[in-house]
Amino acid sequence: MNENDTVLLERCQAGDKEAFGPIVRKYAGRASGTACLLLGCPHEAGDASQEAFVRAWRNIRRFDTRSPFYPWYSAILRNVCKSRLRRRARRHTVTLTEGHRDPSNDSDPVMLAERNERKDRLWHAVMRLSAPFREIILMKHFQDMSYKEIAAALDIPIGTVMSRLHSARQALRETLAGEGS
Amino acid sequence: MSCHEFDRMASAYLDGELADEERRRFEEHLAACDACTRELAELKRLTEDLNMMRFKEPGDEELQRYWSGVYNRLERSIGWILLSVGVILTLCYGAFRIIEEMIRDPAISGVLKVGVCALIAGLVVLFVSLLRERLVVRKVDRYSREVER
Numbered sequence: 382m383n384e385n386d387t388v389l390l391e392r393c394q395a396g397d398k399e400a401f402g403p404i405v406r407k408y409a410g411r412a413s414g415t416a417c418l419l420l421g422c423p424h425e426a427g428d429a430s431q432e433a434f435v436r437a438w439r440n441i442r443r444f445d446t447r448s449p450f451y452p453w454y455s456a457i458l459r460n461v462c463k464s465r466l467r468r469r470a471r472r473h474t475v476t477l478t479e480g481h482r483d484p485s486n487d488s489d490p491v492m493l494a495e496r497n498e499r500k501d502r503l504w505h506a507v508m509r510l511s512a513p514f515r516e517i518i519l520m521k522h523f524q525d526m527s528y529k530e531i532a533a534a535l536d537i538p539i540g541t542v543m544s545r546l547h548s549a550r551q552a553l554r555e556t557l558a559g560e561g562s
Numbered sequence: 563m564s565c566h567e568f569d570r571m572a573s574a575y576l577d578g579e580l581a582d583e584e585r586r587r588f589e590e591h592l593a594a595c596d597a598c599t600r601e602l603a604e605l606k607r608l609t610e611d612l613n614m615m616r617f618k619e620p621g622d623e624e625l626q627r628y629w630s631g632v633y634n635r636l637e638r639s640i641g642w643i644l645l646s647v648g649v650i651l652t653l654c655y656g657a658f659r660i661i662e663e664m665i666r667d668p669a670i671s672g673v674l675k676v677g678v679c680a681l682i683a684g685l686v687v688l689f690v691s692l693l694r695e696r697l698v699v700r701k702v703d704r705y706s707r708e709v710e711r
Contacts, residue, residue: 401632402629409625409628410617410619410620413617413620414618415617427628431635434632435635435639439639492617493617494618494619495616507612521577521612522615523617528574528579547572547574553608554604554608557608
């Protein structure tokens with residue numbers, strides 16, 4: 382973690398809310414994108430990632446300023462998104478293995494940098510994957526995590542990481558092939 | 563190595579996650595099987611596309627709005643806590659005074675007194691039970707462990 386972050390987070394731990402602003406601004410884009418992939422819903426992403434920042438603030442005194450902030454925040458965000466998915470499942474509007482995005486809805490924001498038609502199509506295909514597949518694609522391709530790190534984060538064996546990631550990619554290929562790409 | 567086994571390992575190969583011996587066997591099969599070579603090329607193209615994807619960074623205005631949203635929630639959470647404490651204290655005091663007045667009033671029948679007391683006792687038991695459940699859930703919730711990382 383860079384020195385600036387450490388100073389800001391130490392000020393946060395001392396109760397300085399203003400010091401939390403630059404931290405939130407720095408990670409907001411990544412946080413919203415992550416929430417979008419975990420929830421499969423761009424419209425809920427901002428709200429969920431903001432809720433996670435609020436939880437992070439409430440627990441900021443338990444954060445070790447010698448470690449990087451984002452992985453710690455990311456674990457909180459993941460739990461916020463999981464809770465929301467569970468609530469959705471209880472309301473029977475969506476299950477844990479089903480996204481609820483309507484791919485035909487063009488008003489959905491695509492949260493990608495340097496967009497082009499090919500990337501947009503791929504993004505929409507990713508959003509149509511099931512929640513566990515979206516999560517593993519997020520960890521591997523957006524968070525650049527190794528299999529070992531993914532296995533530790535999800536508490537699953539490395540062999541399962543290998544097979545889940547491969548299945549996710551195969552599902553993506555099928556979706557893209559189905560669209561005639 | 564069979565084509566099925568090859569397929570199972572293809573993603574790990576592209577991600578550089580195979581052990582030396584597995585990679586050697588994988589590459590041996592690759593050199594001998596055209597179908598698997600084509601399959602791997604397609605998967606590689608997809609993997610490269612996925613690796614190119616990055617989240618966009620919001621603009622200054624959007625970031626300001628985002629931070630305002632977080633800041634407002636932080637402030638409101640203190641407000642909600644104070645409001646909840648106030649409501650609980652006021653209700654407890656009100657309930658206490660009502661019970662006190664009722665017990666002293668001889669015009670109110672004993673059955674009604676018992677009924678109101680049972681009602682209030684029931685509410686207290688439910689409140690304590692919910693509170694206990696929340697605390698127990700929090701104790702076993704992975705979230706509470708993860709924030710300690």
